[in-house]
Amino acid sequence: MNVLVTGGMGQLAKSIKDIEAKYPNIKLHFKSSTELDITKKDTVKTIFNNQTFDYCINCAAYTAVDNAEKDSDSAYKVNELGVKNLAKECHIDKVILIHISTDFVFGGSGPIAYTEKDETNPQNVYGFSKLKGELAIEKSMNQYFILRTSWLYSEHNKNFMKTMIKLASDRQNLNVVDDQIGTPTYTKDLAEVIFKIIDTKHDNYGTYHYSNEGIASWYDFAYSIFDEINSDIKLLPIKTIDYPTPAKRPLFSVLDKSKIKENLNIHIPHWRSSLREAISNLKQ
Numbered sequence: 001m002n003v004l005v006t007g008g009m010g011q012l013a014k015s016i017k018d019i020e021a022k023y024p025n026i027k028l029h030f031k032s033s034t035e036l037d038i039t040k041k042d043t044v045k046t047i048f049n050n051q052t053f054d055y056c057i058n059c060a061a062y063t064a065v066d067n068a069e070k071d072s073d074s075a076y077k078v079n080e081l082g083v084k085n086l087a088k089e090c091h092i093d094k095v096i097l098i099h100i101s102t103d104f105v106f107g108g109s110g111p112i113a114y115t116e117k118d119e120t121n122p123q124n125v126y127g128f129s130k131l132k133g134e135l136a137i138e139k140s141m142n143q144y145f146i147l148r149t150s151w152l153y154s155e156h157n158k159n160f161m162k163t164m165i166k167l168a169s170d171r172q173n174l175n176v177v178d179d180q181i182g183t184p185t186y187t188k189d190l191a192e193v194i195f196k197i198i199d200t201k202h203d204n205y206g207t208y209h210y211s212n213e214g215i216a217s218w219y220d221f222a223y224s225i226f227d228e229i230n231s232d233i234k235l236l237p238i239k240t241i242d243y244p245t246p247a248k249r250p251l252f253s254v255l256d257k258s259k260i261k262e263n264l265n266i267h268i269p270h271w272r273s274s275l276r277e278a279i280s281n282l283k284q
């Protein structure tokens, strides 16, 4: 099977690459943003015309949540228009699209985990732009998987886990918010699920939620990272109101994973055990 991977230098794409050898029947074609800018319709067309793909994994996205508030044009260009370009070509060429979306499409009032049927209500430009991308896919095609996930981290690129590890050596004290609740998700676990969808030729298309198991605040996540690396940094819990950011965040964005667990018959690792694995992989 030939699989196109957009956003090929992003952290999720790199985690997909890390485990590709386990699936010799799947040939991945990674395209960086310079090789394939998904906002350029003609470039997208050319890539699809030059090669036959069975699947397209869209890891390309505008992910700078705070910058999106000021630079909304860029966020919509990539997360809505770019996704629409991919969806149209996938539909024409009968390519199954696996698209990654976000818990930030939800409002975050809690306290019950969001199912795929729950109403969306994004709180910031990034969330709106990602929702528009989902809608563009739903309008353009039928053979798609939209995987909504949350709080991605890995040994690759810049992310919360790596920032905390760096701060552990630079700082003696740190304040982290404890009133935003969600689930940290190791991109390697998400990558495994993407491969499972392709490898099993799963055909119950639609929207699915996937994160690691368990719930945490950013404070819990930071605490566990420092615990894992034996840091003695002094960590203090603070409230969101005391840490203003340009983009408003949902206070509760836990995802209900019942649908994906039933459909793919998978066991999802708890975020705490995946964090341990990620830190061990980072050390290597």
Ligand SMILES: NC(=O)c1ccc[n+]([C@@H]2O[C@H](COP(=O)([O-])OP(=O)(O)OC[C@H]3O[C@@H](n4cnc5c(N)ncnc54)[C@H](OP(=O)(O)O)[C@@H]3O)[C@@H](O)[C@H]2O)c1
Binding pocket: 006, 007, 008, 009, 010, 011, 012, 013, 032, 033, 034, 036, 037, 038, 039, 058, 059, 060, 061, 062, 063, 078, 082, 100, 101, 102, 103, 130, 149, 150, 151, 152, 153, 157
């Ligand atoms: N990170 C999270 O916490 C999180 C949480 C929930 C959902 N998600 C979703 O998960 C997916 C993967 O996220 P990630 O953390 O792997 O993101 P990432 O590391 O920021 O990777 C995104 C990639 O997209 C590329 N890109 C940006 N604009 C592009 C364009 N016009 N054409 C082609 N590629 C473009 C970027 O390339 P350049 O760097 O060259 O611009 C980057 O390599 C995204 O859809 C994101 O919305 C992420």
